[in-house]
Amino acid sequence: MEKIRTLRGFRDILGDELEKFKKIEQAFRKYSTRLGFREIELPILEKTELFVRTIGDTTDIVEKEMFTFIDAGGDSLSMRPEATAGMVRSYLQEGLYATERLTKVCTIGPMFRHERPQKGRYREFRQIDVEVFGVKEPLVDAELIFMIRMFLDDLDIDRYRIEVNSVGCKTCRESFRGVLIEFFEDRKSELCDDCLRRLERNPLRIFDCKNEQCIRVTADSPLLFNSLCGECKDHFDLFQKHINDFGIDIEVNKRLVRGLDYYTKTVFEITSDDLGAQKAFIAGGRYDNLVEEMGGPPTAGIGFAVGVERLAMLLPQKMEESGRECFLACIGDRARGYLAPVLKACLSGDISLRYAYEAKSLKAQMRYADNLKCNFVLILGDNEIDKGMITLRDMAGKTQEELPLDVEHIVSVLKERLSG
RNA sequence: GCGGCAGUAGCUCAACGGCGGAGCAUCGGAUUGUGGUUCCGAGGGUUGCGGGUUCAAGUCCCGUCUGCCGCCCCA
Known part of the structure; x- marks a missing residue:
């Protein structure tokens, strides 16, 4: 008789790892509560359309990484691959935009992506997700970075980098897209196959390529960061000033790009070299158009997600003292x-x-x-x-x-x- | 989705193509009812799974599953 085991990329969480998860969640809740975040639980299963419309229909996540199936009623359903989409849906469905001036919410739970498993990358993985709706001021961008900093300090984690960038708003991105395509058209022959595909769909992602040849090409290319519109530039400058007020060291990485379509202005990534290939364990950014695009009133938004398994790998191995x-x-x-x-x-x-x-x-x-x-x-x-x-x-x-x-x-x- | 490496007791690993072992862990015992150290002993395996080659396969070949590393992607 064949032994039944977990599905590929799905795991039992127990022992030290579970203790680490609890410790992480406890530390997180300490700061989320103090900063006024409400916890919310969202469904794991949603209509596929929700993710297609929020994350973007040409992103890898939506194109090939979702657990999607047709239910008995004929609807296409998907296991959530991230939390922001559900948070936005909930914000609109529960009418929070009408009942409060701004909304600070967080959630903790499993996400699902049909990827090839690796260390720090599983098909079911746990995320802590934080979102703020209704605040356009860059002070909240800085507050989230500060929150992450306090949270990581609490867990005694100090070997990490905070990288930030601005990917601009719709207007600066549209005008830059033309400039970028024009630049790369001349140097097409130097790009790898992946980047040639990116050129068609999402040219900004070429900056993310690790191919040496492509890095040489992008070194000469114009940067979106350098052609931000006045408003986006001001936003980023003010953000940096606030970060400075909090006394936090960050690195501006003008090549930093996010894989989800909804991001605008401030984006950030917390990475550690102790994690191997999956270096980023916290990432997020602003998404000022998303709520409106999903049928709500114009509402600024910003959020981030913590990869709990990856963060747990950074925690010291020591066993907890057994109770008396x-x-x-x-x-x-x-x-x-x-x-x-x-x-x-x-x-x-x-x-x-x-x-x-x-x-x-x-x-x-x-x-x-x-x-x-x-x-x-x-x-x-x-x-x-x-x-x-x-x-x-x-x-x-x-x-x-x-x-x-x-x-x-x-x-x-x-x-x-x-x-x- | 692509490339590479691996899979043997609960764990870490041995075994030239020739009787599957060790350490750790678990359990029991070392003269009446006292733990850790020590000594003795026991249990535990379809060698991931399925085919093939061979007198003979844990070992060689093919497939498959799973893990790990890299790519890709991302938290």
């Missing part, structure tokens, strides 16, 4: 009769109690208790019961004492020992 636990070792059937009352009293008294389900030798039970890293072991056998006592052994101190066999008393002594 107690163990009850019973010798004989008479002692077993005390298990239920002792367990009941311990749990009510907020004390962790472990015990063996099988009637094992005391030696085996002690070994088990040690294995579980229990700090204290209660030993109960005929000797103790006849005296109306119970033995309490301090495993680290290798000392033991006898206590009256009274559950309330036992719990109060354990509490005292565990807190000291």
Whole structure:
């Protein structure tokens, strides 16, 4: 019989990795709460059209990376490949634009992309997603970078770079597109096959190419950053001033491009060389036209996503200290009769109690208790019961004492020992 | 989607084409009811899966699945 295992690129999350996820989410919520973000849970499945219209129909994500299927009713549905699309849909559907001046929301959950798995790249992966709707001022751009900085500091992560760029607005991008195509037309022969395709669909992405030949070509090319319109230029300058006020070091990377169509003005990427090929573990940017394009009122937007698995890889490997636990070792059937009352009293008294389900030798039970890293072991056998006592052994101190066999008393002594 | 490497006990890995092993982990024992160190012992495997070559395949060949590295993409 063939063993059933997870689908390719899908994993069970357990042990240290799950602890890291919890730690990351806890640290994140600390700052999201303080900055006024509300958490929201969104569906994993949405109409395919939502992603096509937001992310862009010529992006790789939409073209070949979505888990898409036709449901029984004939609708094309897709597992969400990212969170912003659903956030925008929710913002419009719940009418938040009408009930509040600005909206700060975040969500944490799994995303799905049908890619070839690699370290730090899975078909099901977890993202923390943050969005702000209704603020066009660059102060919020800086606030998000600041939030990321506080969050990473909290996790003791310091080997990373913050790269920022501006991809301009619709008007500066349209006019630049012509300039760029004209430049590359003359040097077509020097570009790789991938870039020739990009030239047709999204010429800006040529700047993203790692091919040395293409990098040489783009080194001579005009940059969108240098031909931003006045408004976009002012926005970026003010953003940099605010970043400076927060005391954060950033690198302006004029070649930085994002793979999703909706981005405008400020874009950023947090990368680490400790991650291998998938260097970016946080990325985001502004999308000032998206809400309107999706049928809402003109509303500025900005957000970012954290790749939780990738961030977890940057966390130190050290195991969490196990909690302070107690163990009850019973010798004989008479002692077993005390298990239920002792367990009941311990749990009510907020004390962790472990015990063996099988009637094992005391030696085996002690070994088990040690294995579980229990700090204290209660030993109960005929000797103790006849005296109306119970033995309490301090495993680290290798000392033991006898206590009256009274559950309330036992719990109060354990509490005292565990807190000291 | 493309290229390369790999898959043997729960984990890390050995085994010239010739009887599948070790360390760690788990469990038990070392004279009455006391853990870690030590000693002894036990359990655990269709060698990822399916074909093929061969007297004989963990080992060679083909396919497939999965992982890893790079490309691509992206968080």
